[in-house]
Amino acid sequence: MSAIIHFGTDGWRAKTDGDFTAENVTRVAEALGALWSRKYPHARVYVGYDTRMGAEAFAALAGEVLAGAGLTAVVSDRYLPTPALSWAVAQDSRACGGLMITGSHNPPDYLGIKLRMEDGGTASDDFIEELESLIMPETIGVRGEIERANMVMPYFDHLCSLVDADAIAAAHLRVVYDPLYGSARGYMPLVMGALGVETIEIHGVDDEDARELHPDPIEPWVDDCERTVCETGAVAGLINDGDADRIGAVDEHGHFVSPHKIIALVAGHLVKNHDMTGRIVVNQSTSTLTKRVARALGCRVTVKPNGFKHIYKEMCKGDVLIAGEEAGGMGIPSHLCERDGLLVILLLCELMAQSKKTLGQLVSEIEGACGSLKYGRRDLRLEPEVIEMFRTMLPGLNPHEVLGQEPVAVSHLDGLRLEFADESWMLVRPAGTEPVVRVYAEAPTIEQRDELLDAGCELARGGFAK
Secondary structure (H helix, E strand, C coil), rough: CCCCCCECCCCEEEEEECCHHHHHHHHHHHHHHHHHHHHHCCCCCEECCCCCCHHHHHHHHHHHHHHHHHEEEEEEEEEEHHHHHHHHHHHHHCCCEEECCCCCCCCCEEEEEEEEECCCEEECCEEEEEHHHHHCCCCCCCCCCCEECCHHCCCCCCCCCCCCHHHHHHCCEEEEECCCCCCCHHHHHHHHHCCEEEEEEEECCCCCCCCCCCCCCCCCCHHHHHHHHHHHCCCCEECCCCCCHHHEEEEEEEEEEHHHHHHHHHHHHHHHHHCCCEEEEEECCCHHHHHHHHHHHCCCCCEEECCCHHHHHHHHHCEEEECCCCCCCCEECCCCCCCCHHHHHHHHHHHCCCCCCCHHHHHHHHHHHCCEEEEEEEEEECCCHHHHHHHHHHHHHHCCECCCCCCEEEEEECCCCEECCCCCCEEEECCCCEEEEEEEEEECCHHHHHHHHHHHHHHHHCCCCC
16 A cells, blocks of 8 residues: 655655655655646746755655656755755745755654745645645656756855854854754855854764764754863854754853744844844744843744744744744744744854854843743653543643642643743643644743643643642
8 A cells, every 4th residue: 555645744754764765755746746837837846855865866756756747847966955945946936846855853764855835935734735635646657857956055155145254254253063964064164164163063974873863953962062062162062953944052061052042142133233123933832031032122922833834924924033933943034934044053153253252151141131941841652542632622721720820821822831920831732743742841940840841741641730
């Protein structure tokens, strides 16, 4: 039987020794070609790939299938970050979209397909539903000729034009860059080097550890970066996921800097140093710190459900300064209505250069002004029937008290979010693509945060925590 292909959050993924096969990639590309060629006859479509084994061959295959459907398929002549593909699509008025072969932040034995629409942004639910309905059990086998193009250098030239190159060069920064073996490796050291940043790259060449390290810019996968920063005296460690649309960071003391703090820092930088204005869009699992910074900057905050597709829709409405999610994806719509972890890295370098401060000093400064909060998340693996029962009861779940505190705000926007008088909060929500209930909490102290996490886990299991 043919595999059932379902596009979850930002694409379809599968194991390379499982369902990610030439046949299944062909089935997806044929359905996509039929859909795009009907809506946009003879349009251009861009195809890219990351550094994982087999990704280039799958990209060429997908391009040939799309060309066979009557589209002009332009396949990258080298591996590239997903934001570079998105930018190439957005810059070409003849393009109807793009297809990226990437494992993204997933384990090394996975590959996947991400889709980008004509503005470089993610596909809508309606588009995905129509696409899935066109995926046939068997392939047709029509192929066409592809074109090859360099999408990397025009994109990075554009990124460099968005920051103050002279200020960065004058600061003589030293940073550690960790692409986690992903598709920005080699490129970012060249780009930052051209801007005058001494860049020490780790995990830039495949070695015996490449099959063990998950390309997700969170702990524990950033441990090597934390250690290297301390050993080299760098002012920061800057990290991307496997396809470079997400970012993580490490300060000069080797401490992980969460995406929440990065969003807050970059938002302040855009307002104060780039004279930009607009809303700050976040999902509801984002730290209260971001909201406090937004208030100080005079920016409105728009909160959306988890999943960048919801944030993307808000970015398209306009008047958005920056948008970001707890997972490290951040977008600046004046550049692109999509995540771009590479632009955020350059903006952090510019901020450190112009302020003459290290990343740790910048974080301490913002926490001193807005307060320090302790954030945490747990992924609770439960039986599917328990998760379904929890999902069913969620709309009517409205605890009057948790740990002796009465909620001052309750939201069912995505799961159950409870906020308390001291701005501590708890969120419990079933994941969209895994048999997991995610529990988030934030509070002034680690002890209070952990108590909220425990209470959220008990709620997910069907209990009631007071």
